[in-house]
Amino acid sequence: MTTQTSLPFSWEQVDSLSDLRRLELVLDALPDTDIMRALSAMRRNGRNEYPVAAMWKALIAGIVFQHESIESLIRELNRNSSLLAVCGFCPVPLQSRTRYETGGAGVIAIDSPPRSPAPGSFNFSRFHTNVVKLEERRGLVSGMIEEMRGELMRLLPDFGENLGYDGKALRSNSTGNRNRKTGKTSDPEADWGKHECSGVDSSGKTWTKIKTWFGYGLHIIADTKYEIPVSFSLTRASVSEIKELDRMTEVLFTKDPEIEQRCRYLSADRGLDGGEFKKKLWEEHQVRPIIDSRELWREEKRGQSYVEGQKIMRPLGRAHDNIFYTECAEVWCRCPVSGEERKMAFCGFESPRETLKFRCPAAVYGLRCKGWEKCHGDAGCKTNGYGRVVRVPLEFDRRIFTPTPRGSVSWRRAYNRRSALERINSRIEGSFRFERHFIRGVAKMSALAVMMALAVGHIKAGRPECMRSLVSGCWADTG
Known part of the structure; x- marks a missing residue:
């Protein structure tokens, strides 16, 4: 009789939860004390009509609730009193303001109708700008990702053993056409990217597929067992994937030696096939590269005796x-x-x-x-x-011979786990609306931080000793 072992975490369990429950898990798990304090310091003595803590929770709710625009999030807040309460806004409409005008009959008092308890698009736009600044200047959003990686390693003893890499094309809202006067595009941080792949079909004929886009490249290293991201990078579309993967692994293993010790395999598709990188993974980090081989032998195919396939x-x-x-x-x-x-x-x-x-x-x-x-x-x-x-x-x-050679049982087992990267990319786009989300630029990392926080929060939910109160810490000081 075969028994199935249930994992400490699975996305199927998270998907079955209500939106509010998932939001509570994220808010409880996010290590956001530093960014909350920084946002409060940026506000200083300004109006506190909408507290920093409530605005931050609402921004996170926009990701969890899959809103593609600020206006959509505001409509959700206006009709969902439970969400208003969870975020920390007063669900009662704000008091009307009385303004005074001088006319022929003297001073006239004019009462405006009660205002919505939810912030407006202007408030969210300014708040989002501050979040972007904090990530660009101090890396506070990506810092949360690093903290949660350490937390996941503490909660899951085998987290990080099997890693996989994948790159994802992110299209910009800009068309990529340059302005005739300025010579710049409407999105100056983006540029053109190109992916080319080829293969042989069942009939033995070779095929080639070319994809071009204007925008960015999202680079992800993830745990292929738990389907949880480990490291991210958002670059221009033209940045080479093999160079970025080399840089990411070097930074990851330098910052976190424990995950370097845990990691046994790193898988990637054949586009990342390269002898120097495979050699570096094994000799410097003792990580076995599980990367499919490209067909680079061309001389034999030019011979008259060669048959297709x-x-x-x-x-x-x-x-x-x-x-x-x-x-x-x-x-x-x-x-x-x-x-x-x-x-x-x-x-x-x-x-x-x-x-x-x-x-x-x-x-x-x-x-x-x-x-x-x-x-x-x-x-x-x-x-x-x-x-x-x-x-x-x-x-x-x-390039060809690695410690776990292509085609061996261990290689096939490790490479088959790469399907987790496809599910992660699908979840990022489908569940978190990463490409179409109202959060732009480097602050998009907050969407990936939410993804990790869902995992941390769900694991902790089954371990009460790991939970912290929603009213403790930064929430008590900034509201």
């Missing part, structure tokens, strides 16, 4: 005349008598030697090989039952 192999070296390898890190042997080709059996990574070990397929699988004795004799091996052994150093080709 044919497997391309190259000799492994002079010492192995009948041993060949492919771009997919497969090692093949060719029988010196019959010419039959067989895939050699992968038998693991030898860490002290930094080599991949492959054995004779006839010995491993009990097959009959006509050239058994000649193959072993030419290689100077004993013709015992263990069979011929071929060791491939990682240095032979760092």
Whole structure:
């Protein structure tokens, strides 16, 4: 009988909660003390008609409730008294103001109707501008993300073991056309990006797909088991993904050595395939790269004997005349008598030697090989039952040969977890309206902070000793 182990956190459990309950989880989990104090300091002695704490909660509510515009959020606040109360606004309409005008009959008192308890678009616009400034100058929004990463590592002992990377294109509201007078676009921080991918279809024909957009690139490193983001970066669309991934991993492992020690695998798609980066991951961080291989061997395809879809192999070296390898890190042997080709059996990574070990397929699988004795004799091996052994150093080709080679059981298991990145991207766009959200620029990171806070809050909800009161801390000082 098979028993299913339930994870300490799953998004299915979060999705079943009401909007108000999810908002309460986020507000409880966000480490927002510093940003709240900074926002209060920016207001100084200004009017406190709408408290900083209430405005901040309303901004977070706009993300949790999936509002694409400030006007939509204001309408929600005006019709939802429960949301007003959770945010900290008084649900009773504000007192009417009396203004006095001088006329022919003397001074006339004019009473205006009671005002809505919810802030207006002007109030939210100014508040949002302050949040953007705090992120640009002091990194307070991204600082919350780093704090919650540490909290998740404390709550989940295996958080960070399996990481994955993915890049997402974010289109700008600007068309990308330059103004004839100024020579600038309406979104000067954005630029043009281009993604090109290719492959071979079922009929053996090659295909190419090119995507261009004007805007930004969202780069995400996430835990592929719990589907929770670990690190983010928002750049111009033209920034190279492989360079940004290299920079992000360096910053992440430098700032958080514990997650470097935990991480065993880092997966990415074939667009990030590169020997230098794979070598750096393993030699400097002891992280196994799980990155699909690109088809870069072109010379063989130009030959007249090449057939579309044919497997391309190259000799492994002079010492192995009948041993060949492919771009997919497969090692093949060719029988010196019959010419039959067989895939050699992968038998693991030898860490002290930094080599991949492959054995004779006839010995491993009990097959009959006509050239058994000649193959072993030419290689100077004993013709015992263990069979011929071929060791491939990682240095032979760092792009193709990695500690966990492509196609092995461990590689497939780790690479299959990459589907979590697709679900994360779908959740960011579908549940958090990341691309169409009213929060713009670097402050978009607050939407990703909310995503992490939902996870932290849900885990803590099942552990009362980890919870803090909604009326404690910064909320008591800023309202």
